[in-house]
Each structure stands twice: as C-alpha cells, then as structure tokens.
Amino acid sequence: MLNILVIGNGQCGNRILDSINRYAMGGGKSCNKLAKFYSKQRFKSHVETLAFNTAVNDLKEMKFTKAKDRVHIPHLHGVGANRNVGKQVFEESKEQIMRQIEERGNFDIAFVLTSASGGTGSSFTPLLVKEMKKRYDYPIYCVVVLPFREEGTLYLQNAAFSIRDIRQSGADGIILADNQYLKNIGGSIQDAYNGINDMIAERLLFLLDALDSEMMMVTDLGDFKTVMNGGAGLATIGFFRADKEMPVKTAIQNSLSPSGLLFSTNVYEEASRAMIIIKGDRKYLSIDDISTEIEKLSGAVGHVFKGIVVCNGEYPQILSLLTLESAHELEKLYHVAVQAIHYEKAKKQRVEEGVEMEKTFSQIEGLEPEY
Amino acid sequence: MKLKGTHRTVLFAFLILLTLGSTASARTTVYDGDIEEGEVYQLNNYIIEITDVFPEASTASYYVYERDKEIANGLLDINESFEFDFEDDGEVQMRLKSVHGGGVLPRATVEISISNYNIGDLYVSEVIESGHSGATFAGDPKLVIVKSVDKSEIEVGDVITVTVTARTTGNDVANKVLFTDPKQEHFILKETTYEVSTSIPKIDYGQSVPETLVYIYNLKATEAGTFDLRAVTATYTNSAGQTYQSSSNTPSITVSEGNKQIANVDSLMNVDLSSVGRNEKITSTVILKNTGSAPAQAVRLDIMVPEGMEYVGGDEGIETIGGNPRIYLETLQPNNDKEFRYILKAKEVGTYSINSELSYEYSNGVDAQNIKQNKEFASSRINVKEGKFDFLIKNPLYIIISAIILAVIGFQVYRRHREYRY
Ligand SMILES: Nc1nc2c(ncn2[C@@H]2O[C@H](COP(=O)(O)OP(=O)(O)O)[C@@H](O)[C@H]2O)c(=O)[nH]1
Ligand SMILES: [Mg+2]
Numbered sequence A: 001m002l003n004i005l006v007i008g009n010g011q012c013g014n015r016i017l018d019s020i021n022r023y024a025m026g027g028g029k030s031c032n033k034l035a036k037f038y039s040k041q042r043f044k045s046h047v048e049t050l051a052f053n054t055a056v057n058d059l060k061e062m063k064f065t066k067a068k069d070r071v072h073i074p075h076l077h078g079v080g081a082n083r084n085v086g087k088q089v090f091e092e093s094k095e096q097i098m099r100q101i102e103e104r105g106n107f108d109i110a111f112v113l114t115s116a117s118g119g120t121g122s123s124f125t126p127l128l129v130k131e132m133k134k135r136y137d138y139p140i141y142c143v144v145v146l147p148f149r150e151e152g153t154l155y156l157q158n159a160a161f162s163i164r165d166i167r168q169s170g171a172d173g174i175i176l177a178d179n180q181y182l183k184n185i186g187g188s189i190q191d192a193y194n195g196i197n198d199m200i201a202e203r204l205l206f207l208l209d210a211l212d213s214e215m216m217m218v219t220d221l222g223d224f225k226t227v228m229n230g231g232a233g234l235a236t237i238g239f240f241r242a243d244k245e246m247p248v249k250t251a252i253q254n255s256l257s258p259s260g261l262l263f264s265t266n267v268y269e270e271a272s273r274a275m276i277i278i279k280g281d282r283k284y285l286s287i288d289d290i291s292t293e294i295e296k297l298s299g300a301v302g303h304v305f306k307g308i309v310v311c312n313g314e315y316p317q318i319l320s321l322l323t324l325e326s327a328h329e330l331e332k333l334y335h336v337a338v339q340a341i342h343y344e345k346a347k348k349q350r351v352e353e354g355v356e357m358e359k360t361f362s363q364i365e366g367l368e369p370e371y
Numbered sequence B: 001m002k003l004k005g006t007h008r009t010v011l012f013a014f015l016i017l018l019t020l021g022s023t024a025s026a027r028t029t030v031y032d033g034d035i036e037e038g039e040v041y042q043l044n045n046y047i048i049e050i051t052d053v054f055p056e057a058s059t060a061s062y063y064v065y066e067r068d069k070e071i072a073n074g075l076l077d078i079n080e081s082f083e084f085d086f087e088d089d090g091e092v093q094m095r096l097k098s099v100h101g102g103g104v105l106p107r108a109t110v111e112i113s114i115s116n117y118n119i120g121d122l123y124v125s126e127v128i129e130s131g132h133s134g135a136t137f138a139g140d141p142k143l144v145i146v147k148s149v150d151k152s153e154i155e156v157g158d159v160i161t162v163t164v165t166a167r168t169t170g171n172d173v174a175n176k177v178l179f180t181d182p183k184q185e186h187f188i189l190k191e192t193t194y195e196v197s198t199s200i201p202k203i204d205y206g207q208s209v210p211e212t213l214v215y216i217y218n219l220k221a222t223e224a225g226t227f228d229l230r231a232v233t234a235t236y237t238n239s240a241g242q243t244y245q246s247s248s249n250t251p252s253i254t255v256s257e258g259n260k261q262i263a264n265v266d267s268l269m270n271v272d273l274s275s276v277g278r279n280e281k282i283t284s285t286v287i288l289k290n291t292g293s294a295p296a297q298a299v300r301l302d303i304m305v306p307e308g309m310e311y312v313g314g315d316e317g318i319e320t321i322g323g324n325p326r327i328y329l330e331t332l333q334p335n336n337d338k339e340f341r342y343i344l345k346a347k348e349v350g351t352y353s354i355n356s357e358l359s360y361e362y363s364n365g366v367d368a369q370n371i372k373q374n375k376e377f378a379s380s381r382i383n384v385k386e387g388k389f390d391f392l393i394k395n396p397l398y399i400i401i402s403a404i405i406l407a408v409i410g411f412q413v414y415r416r417h418r419e420y421r422y
Helices: A010-024 A056-061 A083-103 A121-135 A153-168 A180-185 A190-212 A221-229 A247-256 A287-301 A328-353 A356-362 B007-021 B388-395 B394-422
Strands: A001-008 A045-053 A068-073 A110-113 A138-147 A173-178 A235-240 A273-281 A305-310 A317-324 B027-036 B039-044 B044-056 B059-066 B068-077 B083-084 B091-100 B107-115 B126-128 B141-149 B152-154 B159-170 B174-180 B187-195 B199-203 B213-221 B225-228 B233-237 B241-246 B252-256 B263-272 B275-277 B281-290 B296-304 B309-314 B319-321 B325-334 B337-346 B350-352 B353-363 B371-378 B383-387
Touching: A001 A010, A001 A121, A001 B225, A010 A045, A010 A056, A010 A110, A010 A121, A010 A190, A045 A056, A045 A083, A045 A121, A045 B174, A056 A068, A056 B199, A068 A083, A083 A121, A083 A153, A110 A121, A110 A190, A121 A138, A138 A153, A138 A190, A153 A173, A153 A328, A173 A180, A173 A190, A173 B141, A180 A190, A190 A235, A190 A273, A221 A273, A221 A317, A235 A247, A235 B187, A247 A273, A247 A287, A247 A317, A247 B233, A273 A287, A287 A305, A305 B007, A328 B394, B027 B044, B039 B107, B039 B388, B044 B091, B044 B107, B059 B091, B059 B199, B068 B083, B068 B091, B107 B263, B141 B174, B141 B233, B141 B241, B159 B174, B159 B199, B263 B371, B281 B296, B281 B325, B309 B325, B325 B337
Parallel strands: A001 A045, A001 A110, A045 A068, A110 A138, A138 A173, A173 A235, A273 A305, B152 B252, B275 B383
Antiparallel strands: A235 A317, A273 A317, B027 B107, B039 B044, B039 B126, B044 B059, B059 B068, B083 B091, B091 B107, B141 B159, B159 B213, B174 B199, B174 B233, B187 B213, B225 B252, B233 B241, B263 B281, B281 B337, B296 B325, B296 B353, B309 B337, B319 B325, B350 B383, B353 B371
C-alpha cells in the first residue's frame, strides 16, 4: 500500500483538494453535502491531505476536508496577488508548515496542488517543494492551474514567474491544467471552477487508485516516475469514462482528444512519454485493440507505458498521462505575460513620475477659481 | 340657442350690413388736400406723383409708380379722375378738384380714395414732400428656416440631435418672429439644449447677418420606420407690420428596429430526491438565471410549498412570507445565475410538485417604462411514501431499539461534526 500526501495551497489548491476528498467519499460529483456525517474517504492507498492558506475564508469554505487538515497561515491583510508578500509569509511560517508535514509521517509520493496565478498558492508551492526536497527524498509532483487569460496582467505575470519557480524548486514534474482551456464547462464562474476542480480530482484519484492496484501489464510508481521524468518537466492528463458500451480503441482516442485533456496540446506532436491506464470489464479489454492503439501513439511519441485494471461490470475508462517535450500553449502564455510585465512596469513608472496626474493638475495652472 | 322668426330676419339683415361695411366695396377717402408740383402721395408701395400743374390750363399731369416701376401716367382736367389697381383687389382713384398758381410752386388739390380694400392694411398714406426719391418702401422679408439632424439612419432607442437655424433673406427685416415646433410623433424629446426666447424682436436681413440659432434638442426614436420630422414654422412681420409665414424643411429619418434588450430570467428547481419517506427531508436547489441581455430588476420567486410539505429552512437570502419561502434579488445581471437551497419536510404521503411564481422587470433600453414579466414554474414530482420509521409507532419495542440507534448515529454525527468543523 502506498503512502501518499496531497497538499493544496491557496484557494484553488484548497478547492481541488476538497473536491478530491469529496470524490473519495464516494458518490462522485453529486456526493451529498452531508456525506461526511455517515461516510468516509475510501482511498485505496494511505492518503493524507493538507490544505494551506493565508485566507481563513477559503479554508472555511472547504466541506469535505477534516479541520485538522486545514492549516491557516495568518497574515494580517492576506497576500493579495503579490507573490513577494506570499514568499515572505512562507519564510516566516516555514517551521509551522513543515511541522504539519512532518507530523503526517513518511510518504512514497506527494502531490502539491495550486493555481499558478494567485498570491498564496503560487508563492508557497515552489518554496514548500524546495523545503520538502531538502528534508525528504520522495518524489513531489505539482498540479498547477493556469489562469483564464482575461484575468488580467497581474495574474499572467504571477503565472509566468511561479511556473519558473516551481520548475527550479526541484519538483519532479508539473502537471498542467488550464482554466482557459477548460472554461467551456460553462455556467457561472463558480460552476466552471467546480467543474474544473472535479475534472482534476477525478483524474488524480483515478491515478492514485491505479498506482496502488494490481495491474495486468506493469505500471507502478516506478513507471510513473519514468514517464514524469521525460520531456520538459511538464505534463498533463487526459481522461475518458465511457457511459455506454464502447470499443476500448475509441475510449483511448477520446482520452487523448481535446475534450479529455486538461491542457491544450497536440499529443502526437508535443508529447514525449506517456502512460495509459485502462480500466473496465474484461470483455472490453481486447489486448489486440489496446496494443494497436498504443502502438499508434508510441510511433509518434516515444515510450508508452500501459496498465490495465480489471473491474467487473464497468465500462472502459482511460487515463492517459503525457509528458510534454514542448508546450505551444504555455509559450503563448509566456508571450502574453512578458507583454503584461512590460505594461505593468510602464504603468508603474508613469505613476511614479506622476506623469498622468501632473497633466491633470497642470490644466489649472495659473487659473483662479471664479465665483 | 333658439331664435324666433322675426329676430332671425333682423340678425340676417344686420349681418349683411356688416359684410358690406367691412369689405369696403364702399369707397373711402384717404386724402383730400393739396399736393405741390413735384411732391408725391405714397400709399403703401404705390406712389402718385404730381409732375406738373398748369394753372392757366386748369390741368395737372401725374405719374403712378409701384415702387420704382411706372404703371400709369396722364393729364387730368378739373373734376376729372383716374383709377389704378392697388394691392389685392383694391382700386385707387384720384380726382383733381382744383389747381392753384401763385405760391412758390403751383399745387393741385386732389381727393384720393380707395375702394374694395381694407383700410386697416394701409401702412403708409401720406404726402412726401421730398418727392419720389424720399419714399421708403417696406420689403418682403423671407425667413429661411433650416432643420438639420446629425444622423438620418438610426436604430430604435438611438438619439438624434436636431438643430434649427433661421436667417432672413429677401429685402426687409423680419420682426416679431415667433417660432413653433410641433411635437414629433414616433420620437420622444430627450433634452432641450437650447431654445430661443418666445419671440425674437428682429432678425436683420442680408448676407452678413449670422444665422440665428433657434433650437437644439435631442430626440429619441421609439419606433421603426421612415419619418419626416415636422416643419418648424414661424410667423413674423415686415417693417410695415405685414404678417408673413415660413416653414422649415422636413428632414427624413430612417429608424430601423434596433435590438431591444430583454431580461430573461428562468428558474430551475431541482430536488435531491424524487422519492422520500414521510417525515424525511428534501433539499431543493433553485437556480435563477438571466439568459437575456438586460439586467433583471426586482426579481422575486415565490415558492408555493404544497400542503403535505413543510418549509424547514434555507440559505440566507430566502425569506418566508406567511410560511412560504420567497427569494428576492434587487438585480440579476445578464448571464448570471444565483443558486439557493432550501429544505422541505414531507409530512403526508402523496405525490407533489412544488410550484413557484417568478416576477421581475427590466428596461429594454428603448421604452421609458420598465417591462414586467411573470412566469410560473413547477418542479419535478416528488413521491412521499410511508416513512421508514412509521412502523415504529406501531410497536414500542422498536422505539427503544431505534432510540439506541439514533443515539449512536447522533454521537457519530457529533464526532464527525467536530472533526470537520473549522
Ligand atoms: N480551476 C480553478 N481555478 C481557480 C479556483 N479558484 C481560483 N482559481 C484560479 O486561481 C487563480 C487565483 O488564485 P487563487 O488560488 O485564488 O489565489 P491564492 O488563494 O492567493 O493562492 C485565478 O487564476 C483563478 O482563476 C478554483 O476553485 N478552481
Ligand atoms: Mg483567490
């Protein structure tokens, strides 16, 4: 049995974590609000969850995560979207944070969930990973949520810098999910968030579950590490759950299609290694079909690990984990972010020089009020 | 009014007399006196000039001009007269009564009379001693009124700016100018930026006189179609006090059916269970969503809890009016939704659906009045069955057992609550 630690930083991280805890109670998306009173999380592995936030309200909002797992790091005015403040708060509270982790014991693998663009999560995560890497030798993977592009220049800059920081922190890999890409889930912003969080939660749980299952073709933690080692340290996840009878071939293709992925990428061009986990009733799992489909992928991608989990009476479900050699979409985001940084800089300069206001005040130079 | 026969006859006769008197088919003398040689008599724009007086021959010669244009001339003996056509249908007659020598200049005594003409319209009737060249004539002012608009192709709800200017052309000033701008149908007057005072005492004529600004105002189109704006009219007088009238052009505006905004609020009510036991609770979720393009105001949803169900409680934002929950939102922006949850308890076995009445209003951006909407909704059916624990009532032993179970559950809930409370 694996020991797994899942940490959610900042509002976005907290929410996804809560979604994972809700899923784990059973009932999936539609899990009853009151389930926590009669049910409990059923992870296959030994899973510990931990939420860190400077905003106590974000922690209060969580419904399915135990109170002892929600850790408030107080800071007088929150951190806003200022990563510098966030980093400072982390340094000041480092011991408190690390003690929480220490108390949970030792692990085989850890995941850290965060948005790239906020204040708390995006600044805590790289520093936290760095600190954990110093103390522990288990692999740490970050699940990083990219902002809606229209959220503004500050968020874009934060995203650009925090992804760089996370890569430099010693994290063993970054799994990308992109709000912008997933936003067509629709409804209000809250619905969109919940929908995206559920998608991420479902995939992560499926992955955790699979890593700790008896699989027909070997895929274990070792393989997971190998896949994540490939490419440029960036990865994303595709997923498909059939809700009717369906050839496994189609299900695999669906999991690699835009509607299955968490991040916009052309799998056949940008992926460098992949792991495909297939779950379902024996009757759907035709080895021939699976092999031909996987060969197609490995022809374009490189090595593809595969794992098969037999579950009686279930329609096929596919999870594909892909590490990326290049990420065109991320390059685009950086391009926009660089413009955003220049823009913010110029604006700040103008304000410092007082240009704008000078202009305003100079209009009445030499004038007297008339009554 | 009822008149007796005799009275009617008297009145009729009186009216005839009145008519005769006023149309002046009767002749009226306007001058009876002397005119020296070289002097003229001016009647409005007409000039009668006595050019030569011959006392020895008892004659006098005359010329008649309309302004500068000669229209008649001749020689009169004493007691002879001549006539010429005057303004409208009028006729002027001058009779030579006598001639006199012996002064510095010889003079003629004449009688000038006019017929078929309203004497009140005579604005000049006098001897001008300095002669023809000393006469001044009243001209015809011509007031040109221009109504212009900044846009002529618009959409319903758009606003145009109308500017009205006036200038006098012709050959006289316009006095006492009074403008009237009729109310414009298919448009509403939004705002008047400028309006000239009730009457302008004088607008000079000539190229160098700047235009007079009369109105600037904004009209908002309320209907689609092609409309000619109404003409501005003005009444004014020339320097002789004669009344004139002008009207402006009538610009044409094409108004196309723009997009009227609407708010479209729907209520979606779901229940978490479609079948419950008696005394159990159902959580219902209401989503109010505005799929229109305008904000909805005063959005109110009255939820009619059916008999056999009981409202237990709900999100803040749900108030209860006479036991029925009500949701009220000051505004619901387009593309927004608000979710509310409340809990009902099933009291009686049966099949129910929860009806609700929604009302809201919005402004479509065109009409002045808000538009009110009412809708009704019904939830899916809820089936209330015999409660799980109803049998307990029939057998007291169960009560003890279930009390124990409840206590265990209660303890568990309490523990979990402690565990999750933050
Ligand atoms: N997918 C998802 N994104 C979120 C959620 N909450 C916030 N975000 C995104 O996260 C960014 C803001 O970061 P947030 O986590 O709120 O900041 P922090 O609390 O200061 O770390 C924005 O780009 C949001 O779009 C959420 O629940 N789900
Ligand atoms: Mg936030």
